[in-house]
Amino acid sequence: MNRLAPLAALLTLLLALSACGAAPKEEAAPPEEAATLEDLYGASYQTYIIDTITMQMGNRMDKDPDVAYFPITDNAPLTDYTAIDETTAFQIDAGGNIVILFPAGTVTDESHGEQSFRIPKP
Secondary structure (H helix, E strand, C coil), X not given: CCCXXXXXXXXXXXXXXXXXXXXXXXXXXXXXXCCCHHHHHCXXXXXXXXXXXXXXXHHHHHHCCCCCEHHHHCCCCHHHCCCCCCCCCEEECCCCCEEEXXXXXXXXXXXXXXXXXXXXXX
16 A cells, blocks of 8 residues: 555645635734834933943944944034934844944944944833
């Protein structure tokens, strides 16, 4: 007796059933409203995020003198180089902290690539 015969019959039956029509579509859940930085970090989120990123830039420069962050070297506010407001794109990491990504060339030389800054929950 051929051991593959029952398997072949099952596959044939499945193919025949699938040709009868597509399964009914499930209704998609309505998209959740995206949280904003203000929702996550409060009304004074800009000050907190700017201070945190500026501190991280200084720490990174201390560890790697080849990387120069424009706001630090120019003694200028971060907002001279990028906006930190309701338009700022961010991701949320597994710990629930936001991660802000700046495209290459925004806050340091383009050769250093995209820069990411993890903002701990206050």
